[in-house]
Amino acid sequence: MRIFQFESISLLSHRDKKARKVSFHPHRNLIQGENHTGKSSLVKHLFVTLGAKPLGTLEQWDPQTVSAVRFKVDGESFTVIHHSGARSLHDSSGKLLKATDSPAAWAETFAALVGFKLMLTSKKTGQGVLADPSCFFLPFYIDQDGSWREKWDTFPATMQYAAPVRSILEYFSGIKPAEYYELKSEQSAISKEADARVSEMKLLERARGRLSQTLPVGTVKLSEAGFEDEIRRLTSEANELNGLQETLRAKYVREGEVVASINHQIQTAFASLREYAGDQKYLANIANANEIVCPTCGAEHEQSFLHYLGYAEDARILEELTRTLQRDLVTARRQLESTNEELRTLRGNYARINGILEQKRGDLRFQEVVESQGAQAAHRAFDAEREQIAGELADWNAKLAEIEARLDALTDKKRAKRIVAAFREAYQLARKSLNVPDPSGNPNLVSRPNRSGSGGPRLLLAYYAALWKVCHGEQLGMSIPVVIDSPNQQDQDDLNLHVVLGFIAESLPDSMQLIVCVTKHSDAQLDKTTVFDKKYSMLLPEYYDEVESDVEPLYRQMNAALLSLPTDEVKEEKPEADSDE
Structure with missing residues (x-):
């Protein structure tokens, strides 16, 4: 026991x-x-x-x-x-x-x-x-x-x-037993994954049904006017992304300054702690450290320099301050990285839209666009996606069945x-x-x-x-x-x-x-x-x-x-x- x-x-x-x-x-x-x-x-x-x-x-x-x-x-x-x-x-x-x-x-x-x-x-x-x-x-x-x-x-x-x-x-x-709860936790996570695949399948079938109603197989409904509207929409979206990008850049600069400021404070605190450590070492080597003789009046004191001058208390407070600053530094760094990640995602969307716009501003063969947007290609994509989701769902269900059998045994x-x-x-x-x-x-x-x-x-x-x-x-x-x-x-x-x-x-x-x-x-x-x-x-x-x-x-x-x-x-x-x- x-x-x-x-x-x-x-x-x-x-x-x-x-x-x-x-x-x-x-x-x-x-x-x-x-x-x-x-x-x-x-x-x-x-x-x-x-x-x-x-x-x-x-x-x-x-x-x-x-x-x-x-x-x-x-x-x-x-x-x-x-x-x-x-x-x-x-x-x-x-x-x-x-x-x-x-x-x-x-x-x-x-x-x-x-x-x-x-x-x-x-x-x-x-x-x-x-x-x-x-x-x-x-x-x-x-x-x-x-x-x-x-x-x-x-x-x-x-x-x-x-x-x-x-x-x-x-x-x-x-x-x-403890193993039972470990398996129950694993079962819960796998069930969520399986449920997510079922939801994806339902959304996919719903989207496919709507596509079949609006764009039957073999019939392409894409006009020059509609194509021009899409260009205008993508241009507007790119402009919005430009504005958001400028906002995130300014935020990134501010957060970088916060990180640098906190780090400077930490380094300053460490320098002070190093000076304290040197003073402490010097005082500890003085003979009769537990008794101190006043150089002016000759009086003897039982407490040490450390106690009278408050060195230990100051150092303790400085250590606690430094720990707090370190926690703040971790938080600030995480926020900085989060903003940078947003910028990376934004740049990806910007590049995607800009690539489409560049393609449509250049020499464009309208028939190639029609073929890429055709219903047959769309249905083929739906079939491939459905097959992939069905395979993943089957794998998750097999894992669930295995865990349920082990839970029954326990x-x-x-x-x-x-x-x-x-x-x-x-x-x-x-x-x-x-x-x-x-x-x-x-x-x-x-x-x-x-x-x-x-x-x-x-x-x-x-x-x-x-x-x-x-x-x-x-x-x-x-x-x-x-x-x-x-x-x-x-x-x-x-x-x-x-x-x-x-x-x-x-x-x-x-x-x-x-x-x-x-x-x-x-x-x-x-x-x-x-x-x-x-x-x-x-x-x-x-x-x-x-x-x-x-x-x-x-x-x-x-x-x-x-x-x-x-x-x-x-x-x-x-x-x-x-x-x-």
Whole structure:
């Protein structure tokens, strides 16, 4: 069984000079504190750091806070650093394994690390894509902002996929293997290709029918007057293209200037960073670097030149600015290339029309034009196009038949029945333990309950507990931490709250790591309790030096890796030579 466990989380605010580090027991963890003491902020950052942003916002929080989450996968430790959308992955020795500010690239890195192979369909493209970390954690995190409701609102990012919840739950419960979802994604893409060929065939036949009505085979309807009208139309179209070409040229020049300006700013920032590196090296070589003697009064100071002169802080801000400029440079370059592509397409259309006009202005044999436009030639072209589309459609349909056969082989109805039966049995036992009556009908994995009153949250917890029971079974072979924030919903009375906490502490799978946040003291027996007792002050100044010494080297590695992306001076690109007309 593959085991994923949280080891610790560190939060560091350079702006406020505050920090916090919390370590986790591999089994049962309790985070206790009144409202606004930072419990939710802490657990939200567990998921934000790993690429899964929960619903809700953080009040009175430094948005530039650096977070570090240390976790184990099959006993091997890793650390992820997050800052302003950028993430880096490090091994147990601190070695940098990956740094990126691309969500898609991070999703691939995370999926490969934890063995997450679920493929879902993108709403935007209709293509199969690898599910991101929000899908990985969705069944295992009950967030007080989005999870205690009738819908799966924990992670808004899951809305980018088409009907993701059923696939996620069936994947983790083992009803369908990972290969099934990979094939379903491939099937969806192939079906779109086949449908596109069918649509092309229909359009082709419709156009052919109209041609037969207006221009029967053997009869050519083309007059000199009509030919002259076509010349005038093509001339007008060429003039319009000329105007559009001038507009695009001006746009290309402006965008080129933007690219050059951003690149100049990046080079200037790099020059400043090189000067800082030299100053830092010089100061580091001064004897007794941790103590400085004032040359005027002779007073001794404990802090270094770096701390007093603010060099480190200035360099950190400059690094962050440079990363932002690099992202802007990538965007500007893409826009420049897009405009250049438009110019290339425009030039192609211009050349085509100009060629036709040149031909018709020269020595023209009218009979040659009539033959090229004749109905027989048109019907022959329709036949050739139809034959090609029919062949492509046959190939796509053959691939679909092959995939459907493989999907049938992967669908084990007996296994699905066993898992659903185990879910219902666990659901019934959990409801009994939590003092909530049975819901009507036969619940299944996606039958998320919706009940008002104080019994609603307990029924939802029973549903989640049944899910966790089957998801931690032998089918999938994976153990993922469960985080609950907070079970005291709908103002549970002391008796029911005691029942809920006792159930959480004693009835969940033994192999599962648990992190639960509560506002009241509990007698439930858990392995580790962390208490937050200061409102709006989860980060504290007394932790700053310790956390900075742990996090800063990894944070620096991430910045260095992101800053080492190609930043060569951009050569001024010019549009390809146009015709004189």
